[in-house]
Amino acid sequence: MTSADPIESPxxxxxxxxxxxxxxGEFTYPDGAAWTTVLLKVLGGLGVEEHAARQAIARSAAAGWIESERQGRxxxxxxxxxGRAVVEEGQRRSEEFISAPVSWDGRWLILLVSLPQNERTTRKRLYGGLTWLxxxxxxxxxxxxxxxxSVDELRDLITRFELTDTAICFSGRTEDVGxxxxxxxxxxxxxxxxxxxxxxFLEQYGGHRPAGGDDVLLRHIExxxxxxxxxxxxxQLPEQLLPNWVGREAAELFRTRRDQWSTAAHTRWNDLLNA
Structure with a gap:
């Protein structure tokens, strides 16, 4: 697989x-499949060495996200x-991100939670989950x-960490106190x-135009x-809380480039899959 030099990641x-x-997630969801040889080619085009690509496949299978099918050799x-659940969550959040922002009604979802200092690993995982929310x-x-x-997702997270007996959650507007x-x-x-x-990101992708073929496929994946x-x-704070946020301009560019590159990228993927 050949491509132009990759764009330096922001x-x-x-x-x-x-x-x-x-x-x-992009090319096999919901029920498609990809040959190992194609995955190695595409990941190689993205700068991933073959041993690292094979290791990623093995670890993803061990995590229960993907499964193999053998046809001959x-x-x-x-x-x-x-794996589909992971992809679906990512797709839902992606669409929220690149869609027009929704007006905020002034309510906060608030969680009071703490963990003992000696539970450092659990606390790190919990905080990672809260940040994702x-x-x-x-x-x-x-x-x-x-x-x-996001209250349902928060409930699932608190239940998963067995904190329902100590956490307190509520929603509401702030008052003129504090x-x-x-x-x-x-x-x-x-x-x-x-x-x-x-x-x-805006500087690097704002004027980029892939040449087509492998280049548009790899740029689309990136x-x-x-x-x-x-x-x-x-x-993704609402405009009432964070006006003039550069992330909204970036979301517009993500949407524009996706619309411009998606069809050609999928065409090239199908060419590789059927070669």
């Missing part, structure tokens, strides 16, 4: 497994139910998000570095992978 380099799930891979941490033990509709909404945002999220990443990684960093 974020730290993606892992082999991250690229693998992007490829499978050839092997192909498809998403399991668990776009929650910020303005004061110790308090997490909140303007995305009050921190204002603007002060909450400044304390809960440090978005300076993320804004710089977005500006780098773009989809970048979108997923930005989703893990951006709390």
């Amino acid at each position: 974020l730290p380099r993606a892992s082999a497994r991250s690229y693998l799930l992007t490829v499978l 050839a092997v192909r891979w498809r998403l399991t139910n668990a 776009r929650m910020g941490n303005p004061t110790p033990g308090l997490w909140l998000t303007p995305h009050a509709e 921190l204002t909404d603007a002060q909450i945002v400044r304390r809960a999220w440090d978005l300076t570095e993320l804004a710089d990443h977005y500006r780098n 773009l989809r992978n970048l979108l997923q990684r930005f989703l893990r960093l951006d709390p």
